Amino acid sequence: MTSADSDQVFRVGLLGHGTVGAAFAALLPEHAARIERMTGLRPELSGVMTRGSGSFDEILEGSDLIVELIGGIEPARSYLLQAMEAGRHVVTANKQLLSQYGEELWDAARSHGVQLRFEGAVAGVVPVIRVLQESLAGATIDRVHGIVNGTTNFILTEMARTGMTFEEALVEAQRLGYAEADPAEDVDGRDAAAKMAILARLAFDTPVHLDQVRYEGIEHIKPEDLEYAHELGLELKLIGTAERIGPGLSVRVHPAFLYPRHPLASVSGPFNAVTVESEAITEITMSGPGAGGPQTASAVLGDVISAMIPPASTPPTSQVLEIVQDVSSAFYLHLDVADEPGVLARVAQVLAEHEVSVKSVVQRGLGAQARLVMVVHPVLESRFSAAMDELAGLDVLRAPARAIRVLEEEFG
Ligand SMILES: NC(=O)c1ccc[n+]([C@@H]2O[C@H](COP(=O)([O-])OP(=O)(O)OC[C@H]3O[C@@H](n4cnc5c(N)ncnc54)[C@H](OP(=O)(O)O)[C@@H]3O)[C@@H](O)[C@H]2O)c1
Numbered sequence: 001m002t003s004a005d006s007d008q009v010f011r012v013g014l015l016g017h018g019t020v021g022a023a024f025a026a027l028l029p030e031h032a033a034r035i036e037r038m039t040g041l042r043p044e045l046s047g048v049m050t051r052g053s054g055s056f057d058e059i060l061e062g063s064d065l066i067v068e069l070i071g072g073i074e075p076a077r078s079y080l081l082q083a084m085e086a087g088r089h090v091v092t093a094n095k096q097l098l099s100q101y102g103e104e105l106w107d108a109a110r111s112h113g114v115q116l117r118f119e120g121a122v123a124g125v126v127p128v129i130r131v132l133q134e135s136l137a138g139a140t141i142d143r144v145h146g147i148v149n150g151t152t153n154f155i156l157t158e159m160a161r162t163g164m165t166f167e168e169a170l171v172e173a174q175r176l177g178y179a180e181a182d183p184a185e186d187v188d189g190r191d192a193a194a195k196m197a198i199l200a201r202l203a204f205d206t207p208v209h210l211d212q213v214r215y216e217g218i219e220h221i222k223p224e225d226l227e228y229a230h231e232l233g234l235e236l237k238l239i240g241t242a243e244r245i246g247p248g249l250s251v252r253v254h255p256a257f258l259y260p261r262h263p264l265a266s267v268s269g270p271f272n273a274v275t276v277e278s279e280a281i282t283e284i285t286m287s288g289p290g291a292g293g294p295q296t297a298s299a300v301l302g303d304v305i306s307a308m309i310p311p312a313s314t315p316p317t318s319q320v321l322e323i324v325q326d327v328s329s330a331f332y333l334h335l336d337v338a339d340e341p342g343v344l345a346r347v348a349q350v351l352a353e354h355e356v357s358v359k360s361v362v363q364r365g366l367g368a369q370a371r372l373v374m375v376v377h378p379v380l381e382s383r384f385s386a387a388m389d390e391l392a393g394l395d396v397l398r399a400p401a402r403a404i405r406v407l408e409e410e411f412g
Helices: 019-041 055-063 076-085 096-110 128-135 149-164 166-175 190-204 222-234 293-308 343-353 381-392
Strands: 011-015 042-049 065-068 088-094 141-147 235-245 247-257 271-278 282-289 329-337 359-366 371-380 403-408
Touching: 011 019, 019 042, 019 293, 042 055, 042 282, 055 076, 065 076, 065 141, 065 293, 076 088, 076 096, 088 096, 088 293, 096 190, 128 141, 128 190, 128 222, 128 271, 128 282, 141 190, 149 166, 149 222, 149 271, 190 247, 190 359, 222 235, 222 329, 247 293, 329 381, 343 371, 343 381, 343 403
Parallel strands: 011 042, 011 065, 065 088, 247 403
Antiparallel strands: 141 235, 141 271, 235 247, 271 282, 329 371, 329 403, 359 371
């Protein structure tokens, strides 16, 4: 464990001075006096490291706690491990690192008796990590759903609101600063997958690696999918799910339609929200601004303050759950079909052969515009995918079928 020097100063070494790091460096002195009143220690920046300035060894030597806001795997991983080995508490917002090397980092924190805190890594300033690790530590969690990527939620909200294409809404998100110049990891679902791996790890006390999270992005979503969703009274979101399935666990990210009373259905724009379901608590939802420099810096500062107040808490792994890949989902299905008699019957027969049962169907348009829009009941995804493969072979389809999952749960 570390201790502050005789002046009652708590020395914070900062690695990275970009969007979040610079915001953190500005926030710390603003709150120093208040933090001193709370903790009896006055936090001070003891050193800042960027690519071109600062020495890690010197910063480590002169700090009680290290804040890592570099991002990526290396050198962030080595710096955090070295800092913990040297007995320093560490705070990071690095979801990619935690979702791939989390076990190594948690082991290091435990074996060196220091704290590893990472509230800023998931859902920005929404305190989901603390709630899962501390407030809900006594509950058996059945399921976590999350909208954990603000960029994609903004894009889907804009597409639904204005009828824009995905590409147009992405340009708008970039113009407003909600999407980075390279938005690949946001729009393809990988960023959300990393965050769901971290949430699943905490909610289910089992190791979860990013590679075990199946993910799909929103690049293929078309304006007409949102139009139909609107007609059906559904909202389309990029949803992360971590849920117990029998003795195992499924963790996945994909676009999904939600019924309007689902707690995540009303989360719009760049906001994030996480819903935790457990028999003991029924359901709780936390929501708020998902990312951004000042918001994430505020979560990081909260972690620094927590680390200044012992005791340490690092989550142990109490079990290893098998990761389930094939789960049941309801689907929305959009088929551009030939306008001729018997088409619906042929489609229905293929679906029935694969035990896919239709909940509702609407026939729209005539001639070259004819299409079928269906919602099917929950079915094993492997079975649905086999039905889709067979449908693709039908000569009555004018274009590849489009399918999007539907979350069946209704609340309230
Ligand atoms: N931006 C957000 O809204 C947000 C939200 C949640 C979590 N996060 C996480 O917060 C972390 C930081 O993100 P950011 O957006 O602030 O990144 P950023 O703007 O790209 O800043 C990265 C900083 O790290 C420094 N750096 C990069 N490689 C380094 C190296 N090898 N050695 C020393 N310093 C190095 C950079 O130095 P130079 O200044 O010399 O380039 C820069 O100061 C990431 O893990 C990210 O996933 C960000």
